[in-house]
Amino acid sequence: MAVRVILVGQGLVATHFAVGIERIKRGELEPYGVPLAKYQLVYDIKDIELVGSYDVDEEKVGKTVYEVAKKAVGDILPVPETLKSITVRRGIHLGSLRGLPFKAKGLEDELGSVRAAIEALVEEWKKLQPDVVMIVATTEPAKPFHKVEDLVKAVERDDRDRLSASHAYAYAAYLYAKDTGRSVALVNVIPSPLARDDAIVKLYEEAKSIVLGDDGATGATPLTADLLEHLAERNRYVHSIAQFNIGGNTDFLALTIPERNKMKEETKSSIVKDILGYDAPHFIKPTGYLEPLGDKKFVSMHIWWKTFNGLEDELVVNMRINDSPALAGLLVDLARIGKTLTERGIYGTAYEVNAFYMKDPGPRGSKNMSRIRAYYALIDYLKKTGIIRA
Amino acid sequence: MAVRVILVGQGLVATHFAVGIERIKRGELEPYGVPLAKYQLVYDIKDIELVGSYDVDEEKVGKTVYEVAKKAVGDILPVPETLKSITVRRGIHLGSLRGLPFKAKGLEDELGSVRAAIEALVEEWKKLQPDVVMIVATTEPAKPFHKVEDLVKAVERDDRDRLSASHAYAYAAYLYAKDTGRSVALVNVIPSPLARDDAIVKLYEEAKSIVLGDDGATGATPLTADLLEHLAERNRYVHSIAQFNIGGNTDFLALTIPERNKMKEETKSSIVKDILGYDAPHFIKPTGYLEPLGDKKFVSMHIWWKTFNGLEDELVVNMRINDSPALAGLLVDLARIGKTLTERGIYGTAYEVNAFYMKDPGPRGSKNMSRIRAYYALIDYLKKTGIIRA
Amino acid sequence: MAVRVILVGQGLVATHFAVGIERIKRGELEPYGVPLAKYQLVYDIKDIELVGSYDVDEEKVGKTVYEVAKKAVGDILPVPETLKSITVRRGIHLGSLRGLPFKAKGLEDELGSVRAAIEALVEEWKKLQPDVVMIVATTEPAKPFHKVEDLVKAVERDDRDRLSASHAYAYAAYLYAKDTGRSVALVNVIPSPLARDDAIVKLYEEAKSIVLGDDGATGATPLTADLLEHLAERNRYVHSIAQFNIGGNTDFLALTIPERNKMKEETKSSIVKDILGYDAPHFIKPTGYLEPLGDKKFVSMHIWWKTFNGLEDELVVNMRINDSPALAGLLVDLARIGKTLTERGIYGTAYEVNAFYMKDPGPRGSKNMSRIRAYYALIDYLKKTGIIRA
Amino acid sequence: MAVRVILVGQGLVATHFAVGIERIKRGELEPYGVPLAKYQLVYDIKDIELVGSYDVDEEKVGKTVYEVAKKAVGDILPVPETLKSITVRRGIHLGSLRGLPFKAKGLEDELGSVRAAIEALVEEWKKLQPDVVMIVATTEPAKPFHKVEDLVKAVERDDRDRLSASHAYAYAAYLYAKDTGRSVALVNVIPSPLARDDAIVKLYEEAKSIVLGDDGATGATPLTADLLEHLAERNRYVHSIAQFNIGGNTDFLALTIPERNKMKEETKSSIVKDILGYDAPHFIKPTGYLEPLGDKKFVSMHIWWKTFNGLEDELVVNMRINDSPALAGLLVDLARIGKTLTERGIYGTAYEVNAFYMKDPGPRGSKNMSRIRAYYALIDYLKKTGIIRA
C-alpha cells in the first residue's frame, strides 16, 4: 500500500524529500536523517509515492520536479529520472512570495477568487487522491482564526489580507477529505499556525483527518531544547541564550523580511520558558542572509549559567548544517505517521507527534518539551497506537 | 535527622562541597548545580553534616578544612568559619599521589601495614559515625577484584601494588558497617572500579550498605552523551568525535600521568557505543595541563555526521567549565540519596542512580545511556522508592 | 606637562578611561590594553588629566564622574575618589539619545538654539583649557558636510535635523581653538564622519588643530582585518564572512535602532574590500542586544575560503570581550598622540594614526589596511615625528 | 627556463604539489593558496617541472606519481595523466618510518651503507639535474651537528642512530652541487634542523647553494603567530594559550609517536616567546589521530588575556583545514624562490624567506616573528633582490 503525497512548495526541502525517497527506493541511499528509519512502521519508506507538487514561482510551475531538482541540487546530488513524471502545478499564492525576487502567480489570480482557486485544487486532488498534503512553502505572515466561521467568511469575502496561503491549502485539503470521504493528513512544517488553530483542528476532526504542525524542528532549535533540558536537569541557572543563524538559501532570504522573521522568532523562542521554567533572556532568530553559504547554514550559540557555589560556566556551539535535508528527513516519517494516524482513527491533531517533530507543537497552548523527552514519549505513543510494529 | 558525611581526599571537589553546603545552610547561596534541589527529598540539603575529612598530602593533614579551603578557593569564595571545626586526618596512601609534586604519607606508612591502617580507620569511624563516605581523592590506577577472597587476600598479604587506596577505603567502610550494624553509603566519584567490582558490591550487600559509582559525570562527558542521543534519535551517522579537555587544577596535573589518564579515558569513552549503537571513532580524554586555567577547564569538541541525502553536517562545542563545583553539586544529591537508599533497604548498588550521576555506572557490565533518559528514569525510581516525596 | 582632556559622553567607555588613568596614576594598575604603553612617548600616561565631562542624560548631568562610575562599574572595579572633583556638565543633545530609554536634555533646549549652545560650550572650554576633546557619546546618524559653508549654514539656520551632535561638538572645539589660539585635538571614536568630513578637516587645519577618527577600532573589526590580511597573504580566496556581535550595554541597545546600526555596519564593513582586494560577500554588524551579557559582548565569526587545489577550509572565531575597556585603552594613546601631533605642527588629520586606531580612518577616501601593517606604519610615523622618543 | 624539482617523500603534501602544478599548467586551477601568485616572479608557476620523486614505503617505490596520487587523492581531485612519467624511486630510510604501519626499505639496506646510498643518490641526481630538492618526508627525530666534521664522521662511521634521513639527503644534495658545480636549493619543510644546523648551512655556502627551512608554516601555527602579534600590539597580557590539532592523515599518525611529536612541539612552540616577549604558558602540539578526519584536520585554540582596567577577555578559534594542500601551496613559491636565490648569489640560508614560510626559521638562533610582519619583510627582500619583478 502506498502513501500518496502532495508537496506544496517545490523548494529545497521538497526537492530533497523527492530526491531522497527516490534514491532510497533505488537502494542507493541509506536513510540517515530519518528518525524512525530503524523501526518497522506500518508503512515503509519505499511505500511513499509522490503524486503531486505545487508552486507559484513562474520559474517552477510547469517544469518537472526532475528539472527543478537538477537546477537546485544537481551539482551535489544525483537526481533520479523517475522525478520526470511529476510536473509542478500552479498553487494559491496569496502574496506569500511578496517582496522576494521571484515572479509569482497564483490560481486565484487566474481564476479571479480564492474560493475558485480552492475549488480548482479540490477537483485536482480528487484525481490525485493524496493521503498526505505537505506544506513546505515559503514562510509567510499568518494568524490563526480559531473560529471556523471566521475562516469560512474570509474565504467567502475573498479577504486576501486576512487569509494566508497556508490556510487556503489547509481548507482545500479539508474540503477534499469531506467531499471524498478519504481521510487526509496535512503536514505543516512552516510557522503558519494550523495545528495551533482551533478552527483547522476542528474541521479536520470533522473530516476524519489530521493536521500535524507547526514548523518543522530541525537545526539549532531542537538542539537548544536538549541543551536547555541538560542544564535544567542539573539546576543550573541560565543567564542568557544567544543564537545566530545565517544561510544562503531562499528560506533565509525570505526571513530577512521582518514580518516573516517574526513568525520564526516566535516558534523558535517558545522553547525557553517551557523547558527552563523561567524566561531566560534570549536572542534567537534567523539572523541574516549570506548567499555563498547556500543551504549549509552557519549557527552560533552562546549559553552561560550559574553553577554550584555561584560560579559561572559558559558554552558555545557552532554548526554547519545542511538545512533542507534535515527537514526532508523528518517528512519521511511524518508522511508515514500521518497516514497511519488517520487509519488508526486519530483525528484533529496529535500532540505526541508534534512535540518531537515541530518547533511549536499544536494544539494551541501546548508546551514544548526537550526533544529527547519528546522522542521517548513519541516512541511509546507509536507503539501503543501500533504505528511502530512490535 | 542528619546525613553524616566523611570526605576522602580534601581536594578541590571536597572543598567546594564543604564550602557550598555551609553557605547554603547559612542561606547565602542558592543551590544551583544541585540536580534535585527543586524536589523535596527525605533529607534536605541542610541536613548534610560534614563529620570527617581525610587526606595524605602533608600540606593538608592536620590543617582544618577552613584553612585548606581558604588557600584553595579563598580568592573566589567566602569561606565559612564553621569549617574550622573539622581537621583533616591522615588517610591511606597506597601510592595514589606517586609521581605528583606533593609530599604524601599514609597511615600504612605510620602503622606498618595496610591492614593496621584499615583497622585504625574503622576505629575512627566508629566514633565519627558516618552515614556516607565519599571518595574524591586523586585518580589512581586501580583494577577490580570481583572475588571477595582476592580482595581479602590482598589486604592480608599487604599487597600494596594490587590494592588501590580506593579499595582500601571501600573495605574499611564495609568493615565499619559490619562491625557497627550501621548501614553506610560509599559514594565513589573517581574512576576506580568499586561499584563495578563484584567483590565490593557483594560485601556491601552483606553489610546492608550501598556503593554508588564510578566516576562522577560532570563536564563534557554527560553533555556528549546527550548530544550523541540527540543525533542517534535522528538516525544521523556519526563519522567521528574528538573531545579535548585542558585545565590547571591538580586533577588535570595528575591526569598527565599516562596510567591515570588511561583510567579516565576508559570511563569517558564508554558512552559512545552504548548510546550510538556502534563504536564511532573517537578521541576522548583529558588532554593536557595548563596551570593558568586553574579549575575552569577549557573543553573543545568536534562531531560530524551524515544527514539525509548523504550530506555532511558538523558541530563544534567549546566550553569554559568550573570543574570541581560541578561534581560538588552532584555530591549534595548523592549523600542524601545514598543514606536514604540504605534506609529503604536497597543494598549493593543502584544502577538507576549511577546511570545519571556516574560516567561508568555500576554494577559491572551496565550500559551507559544518555543523561536525559537517565534523569527521567532516576526521577521515577526516586519517586517509586519514596526518596523524592510526593 | 599635562594632557588636559574633555570627555563628551560619560558612558562606559569614558568611565573606564577615567577610572583606568586614575588607577594607573596611583600605581595600582598595569597599563594593559594601552597599545603604546611599552614605548616612551612625549607624554606619559600619568600626564593625562581629566578636566571636563559632558553628557545629556538627566541621570548623569550634575553628578560627579565618581558617582557615575560607582553606578556603572562599581561592582567590578575600585573607583578612585579623585573622580569626585569632576562634575558631568550638560552638553548638546541634537536628538542623539532619541528613541532610547533615557531622559535627555541638551544645552540647545535650555538656550533656545544650537548656536547659543555651541557658544556656551566655547566659553566653558576657554576656562577648562582642554588640549583634547574626545567624542565617546552614543552612536548617532550623521552625514558629512564636506563644504565648510554648508556646516556653518546648518548652525546658523538651527537645522537640528541636518546637524549631528558630533558635528556641533567638533565645531565648538574648532571655535575654541580659533578664539584662543590654543591647538586642540578632537578624538572621534564614534561612527560619525568627522575625520572623513572635508569641512571639519579644513577647519581644523585652519585652527592649527587636528581631528582623529572615525570610530575606534576595537573588538572584532580589527581582528577581522588581521585575519583577512593573513588569508590574503596566502592568496586564499574568501567565499564569505559572517560576523555576529551581541552585548548588553547601552551601546548595543542604541545599535538596535536601524539608522544607528547602519552607521556601524558601514564603518565595520569597510575593511573587506580594502584588505582582500575584492568585495567578498559579508554580513558584519552589531546583531543584537541581550542585557545579561552586559559590557562583555559575545562575538562569533565564520570565514571560509578556497585553498590550494581548490579545496575548502573553514575558520570560526568566538570571543567574549570587554567592550568598553578596549576602547578606553586606545583613548589613553590617542589623547597623548593628539596633543603631541599639534605640537609637532601636524594639523588637519593624520592618516597614519587613524589607520591603526580607527575603523574607518580619515581623511575621506582613505583605505583601511590590516591592523598589523598599520601598527608598524604607526610606529615608524611616531618615531619619525618624535612622538615616540628614541 | 625550468625549475627542476625533486621531491623526497611522496606523501600527501608532495602529491598535492605534483597534482596542483600540473593542473595549474593545464589552466584548470587558479593558484589559490600560493602566497606570491599575484606577483610576477623571475620564474612562473608554469616553469616548475617535477623531475624526480623518492620514497621508502614499499607500497610507493616503483609506482608512478600518477598511481600514488590516484590512490591518495583520486576521490577528491582529478589527477593529471602527465604524472605517469615520474616513477617513485627508492630513497634513504634511516628508520624514519620506524614504528609506523608501513613496510619500508632504504637504499642503505640494499647497498650496505649510508655512504653508498648517498653516493647512489648523487649519481642519479647528476642525471636528473635538479635545481631544487624538497624534503617532505615523514617527521623524524633529528638533531643538528653544527660541526661539519661531526656530520662527515657520522656518515663515514655509518652511524645510523645519529644520522637522520633528512641529514643524509641534505648531504647528498650538497655533494651533488659540489661535484657538478650546479647550485642546489634544499627546501626543508619538516621539523629536522637543517637550516638551523650550522654544519649544513656552512656546506651549502661552500657549494654555492642554499638551504631553506625548517618545518613549513601552515595551519594553526602561523595563525597563532598573527593572533599573538595582534594581542601584543595592544599590550594585552596573555594568560595562556591552548592549541589542539587532530587529523586522520599519516602525518598525524606519525606524530602520535612521542619523539616525533616532540619535534613538532618544539617548532610549534617557538613562536610564543619570540612574539609576545614573555613565555606565556602554553599547550601547543599535535594532539591526536582520528582516521575519519583524513587530511582535513580539526584545530581548536583558546587564548585569554588581561585588557584595560585588568579585566579578562577570551578568544576561541576552531578550524577545519586541509592540511597538505596548505603546505603544497607554499612549496610552489619556495621552489621558485630557492632557485632564484642561488642565481642571485645568495648562499647558505635566507632568514627573510624562512621567517615567512617556516615554523622554526634558520639560521640557528633566529627569532620568529608574526607572519604579517614577515610577509612584508619578505616582499621587500624579494623586490630588493629582484626575485619579484618590478
Ligand SMILES: NC(=O)c1ccc[n+]([C@@H]2O[C@H](COP(=O)([O-])OP(=O)(O)OC[C@H]3O[C@@H](n4cnc5c(N)ncnc54)[C@H](O)[C@@H]3O)[C@@H](O)[C@H]2O)c1
Ligand atoms: N530545515 C529547514 O529547511 C526548515 C525547517 C523548518 C521549517 N522550514 C520551512 O520550510 C519551508 C520551505 O523551506 P525551503 O528551504 O524549501 O524554502 P525554499 O525557499 O527553497 O522553498 C519554498 C518554495 O515554496 C514556494 N512557494 C512560496 N509560496 C508558495 C505558495 N503560496 N504556494 C506554493 N508554493 C509556494 C516557493 O516558490 C519555493 O519554491 C520554509 O517556510 C521554511 O521556513 C524549513
Ligand SMILES: NC(=O)c1ccc[n+]([C@@H]2O[C@H](COP(=O)([O-])OP(=O)(O)OC[C@H]3O[C@@H](n4cnc5c(N)ncnc54)[C@H](O)[C@@H]3O)[C@@H](O)[C@H]2O)c1
Ligand atoms: N568535575 C570534577 O572535578 C570531577 C569529575 C569526575 C571525577 N572527578 C575526580 O574527583 C577526584 C577529586 O578531584 P579534585 O578536583 O578534587 O582533585 P584534587 O587534586 O584537587 O584533590 C584530590 C585530593 O585527594 C588527595 N588524595 C590523594 N590520594 C589520597 C588518598 N590515598 N587518600 C586521601 N586523600 C588522597 C589529594 O592529596 C588531594 O587533596 C579526582 O580523582 C577527579 O578525577 C572530578
Ligand SMILES: NC(=O)c1ccc[n+]([C@@H]2O[C@H](COP(=O)([O-])OP(=O)(O)OC[C@H]3O[C@@H](n4cnc5c(N)ncnc54)[C@H](O)[C@@H]3O)[C@@H](O)[C@H]2O)c1
Ligand atoms: N569598544 C567600544 O566600546 C567601542 C568601539 C568603537 C566605538 N564605540 C563607540 O563609543 C561610544 C560610547 O560607547 P559606550 O560604550 O561608552 O556607550 P554608552 O552608551 O555607555 O555611553 C554613551 C554616553 O553618551 C551620552 N550621550 C549621548 N548623546 C550625547 C550627546 N549628544 N552629548 C553628550 N553625551 C551624549 C549618553 O548619555 C551616554 O552616557 C558609542 O558611540 C560606541 O559606538 C565604542
Ligand SMILES: NC(=O)c1ccc[n+]([C@@H]2O[C@H](COP(=O)([O-])OP(=O)(O)OC[C@H]3O[C@@H](n4cnc5c(N)ncnc54)[C@H](O)[C@@H]3O)[C@@H](O)[C@H]2O)c1
Ligand atoms: N601542512 C602540512 O601538511 C605540513 C606542515 C608542516 C610540515 N609538514 C611535514 O611535511 C611532511 C610530509 O607531510 P605529509 O602530510 O605529506 O605526510 P605523509 O605521511 O603523507 O608523507 C610522508 C611521506 O614520506 C615518506 N617517507 C618517510 N620516510 C622517508 C624517507 N626516509 N625517505 C623518503 N621518503 C620517506 C613516507 O613513506 C610518506 O610517503 C611531514 O613531515 C609533515 O610533518 C606538513
Ligand SMILES: [Mg+2]
Ligand atoms: Mg530552512
Ligand SMILES: [Mg+2]
Ligand atoms: Mg575534575
Ligand SMILES: [Mg+2]
Ligand atoms: Mg561598545
Ligand SMILES: [Mg+2]
Ligand atoms: Mg601535515
